[in-house]
Amino acid sequence: AQSVAQPEDQVNVAEGNPLTVKCTYSVSGNPYLFWYVQYPNRGLQFLLKYITGDNLVKGSYGFEAEFNKSQTSFHLKKPSALVSDSALYFCAVRRIVSGGGADGLTFGKGTHLIIQP
Amino acid sequence: DTEVTQTPKHLVMGMTNKKSLKCEQHMGHRAMYWYKQKAKKPPELMFVYSYEKLSINESVPSRFSPECPNSSLLNLHLHALQPEDSALYLCASSNLMLAGNTGELFFGEGSRLTVL
Numbered sequence: 001a002q003s004v005a006q007p008e009d010q011v012n013v014a015e016g017n018p019l020t021v022k023c024t025y026s027v028s029g030n031p032y033l034f035w036y037v038q039y040p041n042r043g044l045q046f047l048l049k050y051i052t053g054d055n056l057v058k059g060s061y062g063f064e065a066e067f068n069k070s071q072t073s074f075h076l077k078k079p080s081a082l083v084s085d086s087a088l089y090f091c092a093v094r095r096i097v098s099g100g101g102a103d104g105l106t107f108g109k110g111t112h113l114i115i116q117p
Numbered sequence: 118d119t120e121v122t123q124t125p126k127h128l129v130m131g132m133t134n135k136k137s138l139k140c141e142q143h144m145g146h147r148a149m150y151w152y153k154q155k156a157k158k159p160p161e162l163m164f165v166y167s168y169e170k171l172s173i174n175e176s177v178p179s180r181f182s183p184e185c186p187n188s189s190l191l192n193l194h195l196h197a198l199q200p201e202d203s204a205l206y207l208c209a210s211s212n213l214m215l216a217g218n219t220g221e222l223f224f225g226e227g228s229r230l231t232v233l
Contacts (some may be wrong), residue, residue: 034221043121043207043224090159094220100188104173104209105152105222107159 002027002093004074006104006108007041013081014116021076021111023091033074034105037064037087044090082117089113099110123208123225130233132198138228140191140208151183151224152207160207163165166191167213197233205229 004025014017018073025031032051036044048059055067065076076089090110118227130136131203140149148167152160165173166185180202182194191208206229 010193032220033225036224041229043226044222046210046221046223050219088157095162104152104162104165108160110157 002031002095002106004033004091004093004106005092006049006089006111008111009109009113010112012114013117015083016080019078019081019085019113019115021089021091021113023108024073024078025060025074025093027093029096031067031074033065034092034094035059035063035074035076036090036092036107038090038110039087045098047076047089061098079107081117086113086115119210121208121210121225123228124228125191125228127229127231129231129233130195130198135194135196136199137195138195138230139206140192140225141189142210142223143189144210144223145188146193146210146212146223147188148211148213148220149185150209150211151191151193152209152224154205154207154227156205157201164193195230198230200232201233203230 030067034049035047038044047063048057050057050067058064063078088110091108092105107116123138143168150165151163153163154160162175163177165181169185180197184192205227207224209224211220211222
């Protein structure tokens with residue numbers, strides 16, 4: 001079964017410092033990996049995805065993620081954190097069903113990112 | 118238009134009530150989803166519709182009844198719910214993973230359900 005793991009419940013970073021939110025994956029076949037962000041009492045917003053190609057993926061709000069096949073990781077990064085980046089971040093993997101049909105995403109447990117002024 | 122619209126935003130119901138959650142998208146997506154999310158937990162997949170047909174039911178209790186009347190609308194009918202069903206219910210839509218589509222999901226803001 002496809003799965004992702006987020007080892008940290010919470011990450012604390014000072015404003016202006018670089019941030020990393022970790023994600024590792026376990027999939028059969030080629031992984032389709034995603035990052036989403038959720039602000040309090042809101043839905044999930046898509047940040048970026050890795051399907052194939054360049055291992056460094058750029059997304060919304062200055063975020064990027066690095067796909068590492070040998071370490072089965074897909075860590076989310078940002079060079080300079082903002083207080084407004086404080087939110088709940090989910091790594092996700094596309095489920096696989098035969099025939100290319102709709103299948104949804106399986107999410108990691110989430111990581112609370114807290115940016116301190 | 119890249120929005121998924123969910124109504125109502127908040128719903129309080131008793132255990133004997135019948136209510137419905139509604140979801141609408143106009144992005145031409147042919148896959149739609151219902152997820153359930155408890156506080157500070159990841160979303161859990163409930164149902165998937167492909168081309169308006171139910172393709173995945175993650176062993177959800179029958180007190181939850183999904184319906185997809187057309188390619189833009191998705192409903193979740195609720196009946197005889199339990200207090201433990203209180204959660205944020207998220208609707209999402211996506212392209213199907215065919216013809217090179219990568220199929221990221223677009224989520225609505227959710228309907229927060231409280232069962233008394």
